[in-house]
Amino acid sequence: MTKIWVFCGAVVVTIVAIVLVAIADVPLQEILSLFLGVLCLLWLILLLTVPWNLYFQAHALIHEIRTSRERGIDVPAEREPEARRIASRMRWFAVGSHLVSAALVALITYLSDGAIGYYLAGLYLVSTFFRPAGAYFSYLRDRMATMLQDVRHPRDDVIETLRRLDTLKADLETLHDESDDQDLRLTRLEQGLATAEANAAARDRTLHAKVDAHARQFEHSLTRLTDNQEVIAGLKAFLRLARSELS
Known part of the structure; x- marks a missing residue:
């Protein structure tokens, strides 16, 4: 100007x-x-x-x-x-x-x-x-x-206001840090849950495999037992036939 x-x-x-x-x-x-x-x-x-x-x-x-x-x-x-x-x-x-x-x-x-x-x-x-x-x-x-x-x-009021603002800022930073800690804990918890779910799924698969193996073994045992009963029945029939001829 x-x-x-x-x-x-x-x-x-x-x-x-x-x-x-x-x-x-x-x-x-x-x-x-x-x-x-x-x-x-x-x-x-x-x-x-x-x-x-x-x-x-x-x-x-x-x-x-x-x-x-x-x-x-x-x-x-x-x-x-x-x-x-x-x-x-x-x-x-x-x-x-x-x-x-x-x-x-x-x-x-x-x-x-x-x-x-x-x-x-x-x-x-x-x-x-x-x-x-x-x-x-x-x-x-x-x-x-x-x-x-x-x-x-008065400047004292301004200073007091600045002091309160600093206190609020410190509290806000503390809450921010606590929020970060909570987020970290939540992340670790989610990771732990994911690991537990994976372990449970692995145990379920192992248990199913064992049950299937025992079932197959049981079926095989039943099959063998059935075959033995037929042999025993045949032997009994042969003995009855032999007894009848001897008599």
Whole structure:
């Protein structure tokens, strides 16, 4: 969104410069001075936003890290030193950019025998304190909003909710493990039942084979016994016949 506004501003300045040159017959040096002034203002806006935003955001992060640690929330140890390094770099970059920009504008103004550039240089120097002052009041406003939020939704409640969620998660994992154990036991039971059924079927086949063998042996014995009875009956008939002839 910022890029779009910068582009629109550049287009408007270009159109105004063309109109001034074509219609109002404004000298080219004044047009260049106008361009330089617009560029200086855009650069000032950039200096007041990007580095200072990162600087104050890093400090806000440090504050949140300390608050979270006071509440017992685990925060990686390397986060705070990294945030401090970023804040230090952005602070020196922002202040240095203001000073260097003011020096360059003053030098260009001195070489071009101008006067308005000194005002821009002074604006660069004074604006060094604009953003910190504005950020301080913004910090106070955000701090009050945070305190109000802590009153409405205390961090202790959030921590207690997180603790309960961790407990529920642990219970769920325990139930999951128990379910896995039950599934394993059920699988082993099914395997045992399958093995028992296979053994029972094998014993049934063996028993049937033995019964069939005994039945065949019994039938053979009956057959032999029947044959012996016929022989005995024949012998008895022969004896009766022999007795009758002798008598």
